[in-house]
Amino acid sequence: MATSTTAPGARPDRRDPGAATAAPAPARRPRRPRRSLLPYLLLVPAVVLELAIHVIPMVVGVWMSLLELTQFHIRDWSTAPFIGLENYKATLDFNSVAGRELLHSFWVTLVYTLLSVGLAWLLGIAGAVVLQRPFRGRAILRALFLTPYALPVYTAVITWSFLLQRDTGLVNHVLVDQLGLLDDKPFWLIGDNSFWSLLIVSVWRSWPFAFLCLMAGLQNVPDELYEAAAIDGAGFWWRLRSVTLPMLRPVNLVLLLVLFLWTFNDFNTPYVLFGGSAPAQADLISIHIYRSSFKTWDFGSGSAMSVALLLFLLVVSAGYLLITNRRRDHA
Amino acid sequence: MSTRRQLGILTAAVLAAASLTACGGSGDDAGGSGKTLTYWASNQGASIEADKAILQPELDKFEKQTGIKVNLEVVPWSDLLNRLLAAATSGQGPDVVNIGNTWSASLQATGALVEFDDATLQAVGGKDRFVPAALAAAGAPGKPPAAVPLYSLAYALYYNKKAFADAGITAPPTTWEQLAEYGKKLTTGGKWGLAIEGANPNENAHHAFAFGQQYGGEWFDSSGKPTFDTPQNVSAVKRYVDFMATDKITNPSNAEYAQNQSVSDFANGKAAMLLWQAAGSNLKTQNMAPDAYGIAPVPFLASPPAGGKKVNSMVAGINMAVFKHTKNKDASLNFVKFMTSDEEQTLLNKTYGSLPAVKTVGTDPAFSAPEQKVLQETLSTSAAPLPQVPDESTFETLVGTAIKELFADAASGRPVTEDSVKKKLSDAQQKMR
Numbered sequence: 001m002a003t004s005t006t007a008p009g010a011r012p013d014r015r016d017p018g019a020a021t022a023a024p025a026p027a028r029r030p031r032r033p034r035r036s037l038l039p040y041l042l043l044v045p046a047v048v049l050e051l052a053i054h055v056i057p058m059v060v061g062v063w064m065s066l067l068e069l070t071q072f073h074i075r076d077w078s079t080a081p082f083i084g085l086e087n088y089k090a091t092l093d094f095n096s097v098a099g100r101e102l103l104h105s106f107w108v109t110l111v112y113t114l115l116s117v118g119l120a121w122l123l124g125i126a127g128a129v130v131l132q133r134p135f136r137g138r139a140i141l142r143a144l145f146l147t148p149y150a151l152p153v154y155t156a157v158i159t160w161s162f163l164l165q166r167d168t169g170l171v172n173h174v175l176v177d178q179l180g181l182l183d184d185k186p187f188w189l190i191g192d193n194s195f196w197s198l199l200i201v202s203v204w205r206s207w208p209f210a211f212l213c214l215m216a217g218l219q220n221v222p223d224e225l226y227e228a229a230a231i232d233g234a235g236f237w238w239r240l241r242s243v244t245l246p247m248l249r250p251v252n253l254v255l256l257l258v259l260f261l262w263t264f265n266d267f268n269t270p271y272v273l274f275g276g277s278a279p280a281q282a283d284l285i286s287i288h289i290y291r292s293s294f295k296t297w298d299f300g301s302g303s304a305m306s307v308a309l310l311l312f313l314l315v316v317s318a319g320y321l322l323i324t325n326r327r328r329d330h331a
Numbered sequence: 332m333s334t335r336r337q338l339g340i341l342t343a344a345v346l347a348a349a350s351l352t353a354c355g356g357s358g359d360d361a362g363g364s365g366k367t368l369t370y371w372a373s374n375q376g377a378s379i380e381a382d383k384a385i386l387q388p389e390l391d392k393f394e395k396q397t398g399i400k401v402n403l404e405v406v407p408w409s410d411l412l413n414r415l416l417a418a419a420t421s422g423q424g425p426d427v428v429n430i431g432n433t434w435s436a437s438l439q440a441t442g443a444l445v446e447f448d449d450a451t452l453q454a455v456g457g458k459d460r461f462v463p464a465a466l467a468a469a470g471a472p473g474k475p476p477a478a479v480p481l482y483s484l485a486y487a488l489y490y491n492k493k494a495f496a497d498a499g500i501t502a503p504p505t506t507w508e509q510l511a512e513y514g515k516k517l518t519t520g521g522k523w524g525l526a527i528e529g530a531n532p533n534e535n536a537h538h539a540f541a542f543g544q545q546y547g548g549e550w551f552d553s554s555g556k557p558t559f560d561t562p563q564n565v566s567a568v569k570r571y572v573d574f575m576a577t578d579k580i581t582n583p584s585n586a587e588y589a590q591n592q593s594v595s596d597f598a599n600g601k602a603a604m605l606l607w608q609a610a611g612s613n614l615k616t617q618n619m620a621p622d623a624y625g626i627a628p629v630p631f632l633a634s635p636p637a638g639g640k641k642v643n644s645m646v647a648g649i650n651m652a653v654f655k656h657t658k659n660k661d662a663s664l665n666f667v668k669f670m671t672s673d674e675e676q677t678l679l680n681k682t683y684g685s686l687p688a689v690k691t692v693g694t695d696p697a698f699s700a701p702e703q704k705v706l707q708e709t710l711s712t713s714a715a716p717l718p719q720v721p722d723e724s725t726f727e728t729l730v731g732t733a734i735k736e737l738f739a740d741a742a743s744g745r746p747v748t749e750d751s752v753k754k755k756l757s758d759a760q761q762k763m764r
Contacts, residue, residue, distance in 0.1 A: 072440050075442050276409065
C-alpha cells in the first residue's frame with residue numbers, strides 16, 4: 001500500500017523477539033513444535049469443509065464433464081460411458097445450436113455483469129460519500145439503504161416479479177394507468193425489456209453490499225487528509241479524486257472482484273424472476289447451464305459448460321489480480 | 332498452561348469432528364424405523380394447503396388400519412420433476428411418489444423406480460383392477476410398468492355460459508375454426524376469448540401433442556428419435572400460437588402465465604374459454620359456480636389433412652411409483668394398494684374431479700357429472716397417450732419452451748410465421764442428443 005496509515009484491524013503479526021524479554025522466564029525449547037501445530041489444527045475444520053464443499057464437488061464436476069451422464073446413468077455413475085472431451089466439443093461447437101446459444105448466453109452475461117457491477121459500485125460510492133459526515137437521519141438512511149441486502153433473496157425477487165407483471169404489476173399500473181407515460185402496457189419479463197428488468201433487480205440487490213464495504217472503507221480515511229486537501233483549496237470532486245478514491249483502493253480491489261464473480265454466477269435472481277427459463281434476451285449463463293443439465297437431463301454437457309465457465313472466471317480473476325498487483329508494486 | 336492449551340485444542344477438535352459427523356447423520360431416520368413412509372404428492376387441488384387438507388385424513392385412516400405412518404409433502408408441479416430426478420440420482424428421498432404419467436418412461440429409464448411386474452401388481456390388487464389405457468401410460472411398452480395409475484384425466488373445453496349467451500352463441504365450438512370465430516366475438520371490452528397458460532412448458536407441450544395428432548404429426552419416430560420440425564408439427568404449433576398471434580382472441584399477457592393464472596382469468600370472467608384438465612375443483616375454490624360454465628370436448632380441425640387423427644387430448648393422469656431405494660417396500664406397496672382401493676379411488680377422484688384409475692368404481696354416480704362425462708368420453712374415444720419414450724420429459728421441456736418463446740414473440744408483436752416456428756422446433760430438436 002502506498003499509504004503509511006495502519007488499518008485499525010491490522011495488528012503486527014510478528015512480534016519483535018526483543019519484546020519477549022519483558023516475560024520473566026524465556027520459553028523452554030521443547031514447547032516450540034507444539035505451539036506451531038496449533039494454527040494447523042485450528043485450520044483443520046476449515047480445510048475439511050473447504051474440501052467437502054468446494055474442492056471435491058469441483059473435481060467430481062470435472063469428472064462428470066467427461067462422461068455421457070444422461071438419465072440412463074445418473075443412478076449409477078459407474079455405468080456412464082467415458083467419452084473424453086466429446087461434451088466439450090459438443091457444447092463449445094459454436095456452429096451448433098447448443099454452442100451458439102451458449103455463446104449468446106455468455107455475451108449476455110458479460111454485458112449484464114459489467115453493467116450491474118458498474119452501477120452497483122457507482123450507487124455504493126455515492127451513498128457512502130453522502131453518508132460520510134454525520135447529519136440528522138443518517139442512521140435511518142443507512143438502515144434503509146441496507147434493506148435490500150437484508151431481505152431474503154427469494155422473497156425480494158418474487159416481489160419484483162409481481163411488480164413487473166404486465167397486467168397486474170405495480171410498475172405498469174404506475175407508468176400507464178396513473179402517470180400515463182405510456183399508451184400501451186409494456187412487457188417487463190419477456191422480450192427486450194427482460195434484460196433491463198433483470199439488471200435493475202440485480203443492481204438493487206447488490207449495491208447495498210458495495211455501499212456497506214465502501215462505507216467501512218471511508219471510516220479509515222483520516223480526517224487530516226481532507227483537512228490538508230481543504231487547505232490546498234480542493235473542492236468536492238478534487239477531494240474525491242485525490243483523497244477518497246486512492247484511499248479506498250484496497251477496498252475497491254476486493255469489492256469489484258467479489259461483485260464481478262457473484263454477479264456473473266448469480267442464479268437466484270434470474271431463476272426466481274423468470275421461473276426457471278429466462279427469455280433469450282436475459283439468458284444468463286448460470287440459468288443456461290441449469291437448463292442444459294437439469295431440464296434436459298444431460299449432466300455431462302452441463303458439467304462441461306460449468307468447467308469451461310470456471311476456467312474463464314479463473315483466467316479473469318488471475319488476470320485481474322496480476323494487473324492490480326503489478327500496479328500496486330509500481331505505485 | 333500447556334495442559335490447558337492442549338485441552339483447548341482437544342475441545343476444538345472434538346467439536347469440529349462432532350459437527351462434521353452431525354452433517355452425515357441427518358436424514359438416516361427417514362423411513363428407517365420400519366413404520367414410517369415419506370410420500371410426495373403432486374399438487375392436484377387448488378393449492379398445496381388444499382391438497383394437505385384433502386390427503387391428511389386419508390393418511391391418518393391408513394395409519395389406523397396398518398400402523399404405518401405416512402409423512403406427506405405436496406410438491407408443486409414446477410419442482411416435482413427436478414425433485415424426483417434428485418431423489419433418483421442420490422438414492423435418498425421419499426418412498427412413494429406421484430408422477431405425471433407422461434414422465435413414466437423417462438423416470439423408468441433411470442432404473443430408480445420399483446418395477447410393477449405381475450407379482451408386484453398382484454401385491455397392490457392385481458393387473459386387472461386398473462383401467463388398461465391408464466396402465467399403458469405407466470411405462471415404455473413391452474416393459475413392466477414403472478408405476479400404477481392413480482388419477483385419470485383428459486383435456487376438455489370449459490366455456491363461460493353467460494359470455495356465450497351475451498355474444499349470441501348457442502353451443503360450444505366443435506372445430507378450431509369455430510373456436511377462433513367465437514373467440515373474436517367474445518373478445519370485447521377488456522375480455523378475451525381464450526385463456527392460455529403460455530409460459531408453462533408442460534401445458535404447451537401437451538397441446539402441441541394433441542394439435543400435432545390432428546395434423547397427422549408425430550414427435551418421435553418408431554425408433555424413438557425426435558421428429559419435431561415436420562411440416563405437420565409446424566402447422567400444429569402455429570395453429571396453437573395463432574390464437575394469440577393472428578386470431579388475437581388471447582390476451583398477450585398470457586405469454587407470462589405459468590402459475591395457473593389462465594384458470595383464474597376464466598374463473599373471474601376475464602376469458603370466456605379455457606382448455607384444461609379437470610378444472611372444476613379449482614374453479615370452485617375461486618368461487619365460480621358450477622352452473623356458470625359448460626364443459627365440452629376439445630375441438631377438432633374442420634377439415635383435417637391427410638393422416639390427421641381424431642385425437643383431442645393426451646391420456647393425462649397421475650401415476651404412483653415406489654422408489655427402489657425404499658427401506659420399506661412392503662409398506663410402500665401396501666400404501667399404493669390403499670390409495671388405489673375402491674374407497675380411496677372414489678373419494679379422492681371425486682374430490683379432485685378426476686376419473687378413477689380402477690375399473691371397479693367407474694359406475695359411482697359421482698363420475699357421471701357433466702365434467703366427468705366429458706372426460707370419460709374423451710378418454711375412451713379420442714385420447715392418445717404421449718409417446719412413452721425415455722426422452723419424453725425432454726420433449727416436454729424443449730418443445731414447451733420453444734412454444735413459450737413463440738408466445739413471447741406474439742405478445743411483443745413480432746410475427747409468428749411458418750419459418751419462425753420451424754426454426755424454433757428445429758433448434759429444439761438439435762438439442763436432443
